[in-house]
Amino acid sequence: MTGAPLFERMALIGIGLIGSSIAQTARQRGLVKEIAISTRSPATLQRAEELELGDFYSVDAAQAVDGADLVILCVPVGANEAVAKWISPVLKAGAILTDVGSTKQSVVDQVSPHVPKGVHFIPGHPIAGTEQSGPDAGFPTLFDQRWCILTPPKGTDQAALEKLSAFWQECGSNVDLMDPKHHDLVLAIVSHLPHLIAYNIVGTADDLETVTKSQVIKYSASGFRDFTRLAASDPTMWRDVCLNNKEAILEMLSRFSEDLSAMQRAIRWGDGDMLFDLFTRTRGIRRSIIEAGQETDEPDFGRHAADTRQDD
Amino acid sequence: MTGAPLFERMALIGIGLIGSSIAQTARQRGLVKEIAISTRSPATLQRAEELELGDFYSVDAAQAVDGADLVILCVPVGANEAVAKWISPVLKAGAILTDVGSTKQSVVDQVSPHVPKGVHFIPGHPIAGTEQSGPDAGFPTLFDQRWCILTPPKGTDQAALEKLSAFWQECGSNVDLMDPKHHDLVLAIVSHLPHLIAYNIVGTADDLETVTKSQVIKYSASGFRDFTRLAASDPTMWRDVCLNNKEAILEMLSRFSEDLSAMQRAIRWGDGDMLFDLFTRTRGIRRSIIEAGQETDEPDFGRHAADTRQDD
Ligand SMILES: NC(=O)c1ccc[n+]([C@@H]2O[C@H](COP(=O)([O-])OP(=O)(O)OC[C@H]3O[C@@H](n4cnc5c(N)ncnc54)[C@H](OP(=O)(O)O)[C@@H]3O)[C@@H](O)[C@H]2O)c1
Ligand SMILES: NC(=O)c1ccc[n+]([C@@H]2O[C@H](COP(=O)([O-])OP(=O)(O)OC[C@H]3O[C@@H](n4cnc5c(N)ncnc54)[C@H](OP(=O)(O)O)[C@@H]3O)[C@@H](O)[C@H]2O)c1
Known part of the structure; x- marks a missing residue:
């Protein structure tokens, strides 16, 4: 980015993985002039300051938002409503208010009522x-090289939409527009179900009496460890996702x-053909994901290569 | 390995991922004097020869086994019985016969009857x-840095067991001894269930009418892609695993x-506490797996780091 910054003052409410990444990207690429950061706990705020993620720090979300022309909520989706209420009085006319939450209809329902006219x-x-x-x-x-989905409500100001899209494009992402309900359905299958399945299988393994935990750990390279990555994700974030995308998740779970x-x-009745067919048709999807640039094509996620490098 | 080779002639029946890796390791570390390779199809055999994996090549398994003091079956577990019958007449007294199959009780049942006395x-x-x-x-x-499980039958010759263990240790692995039934139970949870779950979720996503395949592919970085790796595994191998470890797999599937x-x-009734508890207790297992040296500690399996390196 060589031109002028897109925004004068960006306020990030919540400064975890996503908020911190936005701050670093925006700073590195000159997308905003000033970065104001707010988070709930003084400890996290102090850490953000140590990492020099912003220019202004406060545990008071309203203070951070004051004067901002871009406000991004980066908290678990269950916390969005309270934050929206808090900052509502100081949101300035013409500002763009957005979020990064993993569910979208719930955010629309919970935040919209608190958005002042002109924002x-x-x-x-x-x-x-x-x-x-x-x-x-x-x-x-x-x-x-990732995607960012925006779900603009009907009647959204075109210039504001373009400006926010430009921001995400400068962050390196392609922007897609979607209806919030459809977003929630798509994410239920590509993200929410995988996380829940991963949490579930790790839980099942944890509960066994016949196989010890130390055996599960020792032999995990044979498949199990792949699931432990998703199952190590933040519990608050995922509880909130479950509570805020219930319908779509239940639909996908039941399928x-x-x-x-x-x-x-098929396993019980020894139907080898049915199993072989299923195990065959699932292969193509990975190829497509690799071709779409969304996955590495190194075997084993490149982990073996990494192991070898460490040995050198 | 600086001493004399452990074996004079190693015969590998089947030369896929596992057979080829054994050949390369054994050659590189001087574990055997001569490597004889046999596989079903002339095309695979020719490829093995182009890769210079061995010293002797034949589509006739008996020819490869002739004179071998170490024979390793590296075929899908459903093919072990036929191969055992084939090579039985030429197995020489004192030779060690082993396999690498992902199920063990079935291999015992199917191969044992064809093993000549003295082998x-x-x-x-x-x-x-x-x-x-x-x-x-x-x-x-x-x-x-991996594990190799051996399931020696009662009365196994101690010297033979020690020699085979030494072979795997020189290949870089730790050796564990286990009862074949217990092996099948352990592997059902750490390997078979994860693969089946992965195949299943990829199948479910493939079948949706409301979410297109191109959406699944585009947004797969949010979780789904992790499952596609296991679901891209060899269909024949996995059909055979299902057919040969039915009981243990059904037990784990039902749990x-x-x-x-x-x-x-819990999702239907909005029981956030139950969800939070489950999502919390599953985190520790990943930490233990990383500490046990069975997983990389880089976030996202180190994929993001890899992306960045490519960009440099
Ligand atoms: N992680 C992902 O892979 C990912 C991907 C895309 C989107 N998202 C979405 O991005 C958002 C943030 O996720 P993250 O991964 O950045 O989370 P994170 O690293 O756990 O950070 C969460 C931030 O929100 C604050 N927070 C937590 N609970 C809060 C509450 N009840 N009230 C006010 N603030 C609260 C935390 O503050 P303190 O530390 O001060 O308590 C922290 O600053 C979530 O909505 C999530 O759905 C996550
Ligand atoms: N892949 C893994 O992650 C893994 C890990 C541990 C153990 N294992 C076990 O290792 C064994 C081999 O797996 P792999 O990954 O090396 O498989 P692979 O790469 O698919 O190679 C299989 C080999 O077996 C031969 N083969 C296949 N079907 C056969 C049949 N019906 N009769 C005779 N030969 C046949 C193939 O011959 P052609 O190419 O000539 O047809 C090929 O040489 C399996 O028992 C598997 O359970 C696999």
Whole structure:
């Protein structure tokens, strides 16, 4: 980015993995003139300051938002409503208010009532993340080559939408527009179900009496460890996702369970052909994901290569 | 390895990911004097020869085994019985016969009847692999810092067991001894269930009418892609695993399903505390796996770091 900054003052409410990554990207690429940071706990705020993520720090969200022309809520989705109420009185006319929450209809329902006239509320969700959380987990390339979904309400100001889209594009992402309900359905299958399945299988393994925990750990390279990454994600964030995208998640869970029953039946009755067919048709999707630039093509996520490098 | 080779002639029946990795490791570390390779198809055999994986090549398994003092079956577990019958007449007294199959009781049942007196049959399973298959997928460090489980039958010759253990240790692995039934139970949870769950969720996503395949691919970085790695594994191998470890797999599947129903119920009734508890207790297992040297501690399996390196 060589031109003028897109925004004068960006306020980030919440400064964990996502907030910290936005701060670092925006700073590195000159997207904003000033960065104001607010978070709930003094300890996290202090850490953000130590990391020099912003120019202004306060545990008072309203103080951070004061005068901002871009406000991004980076808190767990269950916390959005309270934050919106808090900052509502100081949101200035013409400002863009957005968020990064993993569910969108709930954010629309909970935040919209508190948005003053003249403020452009455009919910968003960058499809990028890791299993880690907190300000230290952030890094400036998190959004590179990823997608950011915006769910502008009907009648959204076109110029504001373009400006927010430009911001995410400068962060390295492609922008997609979507209806919030459809977003929630798509994310239920690509993100929420995978996380819940991962949490569930790790829980199942943890509960066994016949196989010890130390055996699970020792032999985890045979498949299990892949699930532990997602299952190490932040519990608050995921509790909030479950509570705020109930319908779509239950729909996907019930389809998954149906399919699992069919597989179980095939195993019980020794139906090798059905199993072979399923195991074959699932291969193509990975190829497509790699071709779309959303995954590494190194075997084993490149982990073996990494091991070898460490040995050198 | 600086001493004399452990074996004079090692015969590998099957030369895919595992066979090829054994050949490369054994050659590189001087564990055997001569490597004889046999596989079903002339095309795979030719590829093995191009890769210079051995010293002797034949589509006739008996020819490869002739004179060998170490024979390793590296074929899908459903093919072990036919191969055992084939090579039985030429197995020489004092030779060690082993395998690398992902199930163990079935291998015992199917191979034992064809083992001549004087031949030491010690089933095995290296807990190491990737989602790729065929001779090109092999690499010499696959077994480094991994575990290899041996399931010696009662009355196994101690010297033979020690020699085979030394072979795997020189390949870089720690050796564990286990009862074949217990092996099958442990692997059902750490490997078979994860693979089946991964195949299943990818299948579920593939079948949706409301979310398009291109959406699943675009947004897969939010969790889904992690499952596609396991779901890209070899269909023949996994069909055979299902057919040969039915009981243990069905047991684990039904526990998983029960737990999933409980989670589903918690989501339906908005039981945030139950969800938070589950999402919290699963975090520790990943930490233990990383501490045990079975997983990288880089966030996102180190994929983001890899992306960044590519950009440099
Ligand atoms: N992680 C991902 O992969 C990912 C990807 C895309 C979108 N998202 C979404 O991004 C948002 C933030 O996620 P994150 O990964 O950055 O989380 P995080 O690293 O855990 O950081 C959360 C931030 O929100 C604050 N916070 C937590 N609970 C709060 C509450 N009840 N009231 C006010 N502030 C609260 C925390 O403050 P204190 O530390 O001061 O308590 C912290 O600053 C979530 O809505 C999530 O759904 C996450
Ligand atoms: N992949 C893993 O992660 C992993 C890990 C540990 C253990 N294992 C076990 O290791 C064994 C081999 O797996 P892999 O990954 O090396 O498989 P792979 O790469 O697919 O290679 C399989 C080899 O077996 C041969 N083969 C296949 N079907 C056969 C049949 N019906 N009769 C005779 N030969 C046949 C193939 O021959 P052609 O190419 O000539 O047809 C090929 O040489 C399996 O028992 C598996 O359970 C695998």
